[in-house]
Amino acid sequence: xxxxxLRRTLAALxxxxxxxxxxxxxxxxxxxxxxxxxxxxxxFQTDALEAHAHQKLYGSREAAAGGDGTPxxxxxxxQ
Amino acid sequence: xxxxxxxxLLAVVEPTVPDYDIESLRVRYTQxxxxxxxxxxxxxxxxxxxxxxxxxxxxxxxVTARLGERVTERIWVPxxxxxxxxxxxxxxxxxxxxxxxxxxxxxxxxSSTLDTLTIxxxxxxxxFTMRAAFHIEEPFESWIVGLGAxxxxxxxxxxxxxxxxxxxxxxxRFDLDGNRHGRATRSTTxxxxxxxxxxxxxxxxxxxxxxxxxxxxxxxxxxxVLLMGGDRGEERLPGHRWRHAAAxxxxxxxxxxxxxxxxxxxxxxxxxxxAHSAEGALAQRIxxxxxxxxxxxxxxxxxxxxxxxxxxxxxxxxxxxDSDLGPFHAQTFGGAVIVDLPVARREHDLHVDIGxxxxxxxxxxxxxxxxxGLGVRF
Numbered sequence: 001x002x003x004x005x006l007r008r009t010l011a012a013l014x015x016x017x018x019x020x021x022x023x024x025x026x027x028x029x030x031x032x033x034x035x036x037x038x039x040x041x042x043x044f045q046t047d048a049l050e051a052h053a054h055q056k057l058y059g060s061r062e063a064a065a066g067g068d069g070t071p072x073x074x075x076x077x078x079q
Numbered sequence: 080x081x082x083x084x085x086x087x088l089l090a091v092v093e094p095t096v097p098d099y100d101i102e103s104l105r106v107r108y109t110q111x112x113x114x115x116x117x118x119x120x121x122x123x124x125x126x127x128x129x130x131x132x133x134x135x136x137x138x139x140x141x142v143t144a145r146l147g148e149r150v151t152e153r154i155w156v157p158x159x160x161x162x163x164x165x166x167x168x169x170x171x172x173x174x175x176x177x178x179x180x181x182x183x184x185x186x187x188x189x190s191s192t193l194d195t196l197t198i199x200x201x202x203x204x205x206x207f208t209m210r211a212a213f214h215i216e217e218p219f220e221s222w223i224v225g226l227g228a229x230x231x232x233x234x235x236x237x238x239x240x241x242x243x244x245x246x247x248x249x250x251x252r253f254d255l256d257g258n259r260h261g262r263a264t265r266s267t268t269x270x271x272x273x274x275x276x277x278x279x280x281x282x283x284x285x286x287x288x289x290x291x292x293x294x295x296x297x298x299x300x301x302x303x304v305l306l307m308g309g310d311r312g313e314e315r316l317p318g319h320r321w322r323h324a325a326a327x328x329x330x331x332x333x334x335x336x337x338x339x340x341x342x343x344x345x346x347x348x349x350x351x352x353x354a355h356s357a358e359g360a361l362a363q364r365i366x367x368x369x370x371x372x373x374x375x376x377x378x379x380x381x382x383x384x385x386x387x388x389x390x391x392x393x394x395x396x397x398x399x400x401d402s403d404l405g406p407f408h409a410q411t412f413g414g415a416v417i418v419d420l421p422v423a424r425r426e427h428d429l430h431v432d433i434g435x436x437x438x439x440x441x442x443x444x445x446x447x448x449x450x451x452g453l454g455v456r457f
Contacts (some may be wrong), residue, residue, distance in 0.1 A: 028233050033280040041338035041362040041370060042330045049107040049139045052157055053450055063404045064346035064354035064380055
């Protein structure tokens with residue numbers, strides 16, 4: 001990907017994040033109607049230890065680690 | 080003041096140590112068993128890719144405790160025991176004999192991290208976090224510090240978070256003959272932002288972005304590149320790398336006591352690597368406290384322009400034969416059984432899970448992952 005293409009993609013991502021942040025409050029579900037959202041099955045990751053195991057696999061076997069709240073590379077000889 | 084009066088005073092004045100409650104204890108054991116071939120490995124016939132066989136045993140332990148009303152402390156210790164961290168070297172005609180760093184020193188590599196996370200609750204809607212970690216393995220040390228903050232809005236329907244991390248790696252530099260040449264360093268600076276939004280009483284969405292800048296020695300220094308004619312040379316990588324990852328996730332509650340989570344992740348970096356990853360997981364409660372989960376992930380990536388499996392020995396530019404940097408697609412299939420049971424008159428929760436996943440790459444690398452976790456929440 002060229003530098004210009006990369007910048008355009010990043011600008012689109014920033015716009016999407018800004019749009020998501022500005023949408024705060026557009027939907028307000030009261031707490032007493034959020035019991036399903038609190039169910040452990042609704043978590044994006046089951047627990048931090050299992051997430052680390054996945055990061056270990058994908059961070060060391062793929063060239064696309066990073067983001068997701070964690071740095072890419074570092075801490076090992078991974079790509 | 081008489082000793083008796085002092086004792087009386089000590090009995091009246093209560094110590095000001097904050098309440099200390101252990102909230103949860105968790106342990107997990109994961110095994111990775113990998114097979115496959117890669118051109119960066121010299122553990123094969125001359126001019127051909129070498130073995131990437133290895134096994135990782137990974138025990139982890141985590142304690143979360145609350146100190147007073149505002150502070151939560153998480154201490155986490157993952158340990159990796161890696162067999163054949165770098166494959167045995169065949170260029171000496173001794174495919175399974177010791178040749179220091181690329182064989183004996185890394186035939187079994189234990190590594191460990193001590194990772195602490197402190198969460199300070201400023202008010203009902205705002206948290207600050209501070210992370211400090213240290214990682215050690217032969218011949219590699221790493222220091223990690225991080226700061227983060229999150230704030231909820233609209234009656235907790237929206238949560239916005241941001242974090243930054245800095246890592247400094249310090250490791251031995253080796254040549255392909257296994258000779259040590261002092262130390263190398265690597266710096267990794269990372270920032271993340273994310274937004275989680277309730278979309279309905281049964282739907283949750285999350286958007287995130289992470290940017291990372293790496294500088295310094297970005298290889299492991301002993302990885303080889305296959306040259307024209309069958310010999311091997313050293314890997315040469317750029318000294319900087321900008322990495323960007325953005326992800327969108329959706330969790331949907333299903334009316335038959337199930338949940339569907341979907342995610343898509345886009346990755347771009349300054350080496351020219353672009354990758355797309357899509358993942359889905361379906362969870363179904365089959366009995367109170369018992370959940371079955373199935374998952375699937377698809378990943379595709381291209382290679383940087385300097386990836387090669389037959390490098391010109393006279394060329395002076397960047398080059399790598401690392402199969403992890405090559406063009407491939409990968410699939411992960413998995414399943415798990417998760418049990419959460421109330422114990423001790425429902426005052427505590429006991430969590431047990433066991434799972435299996437198979438990671439298959441189009442370049443014939445395979446990893447079997449078996450994991451089991453045990454936890455108690457007080």
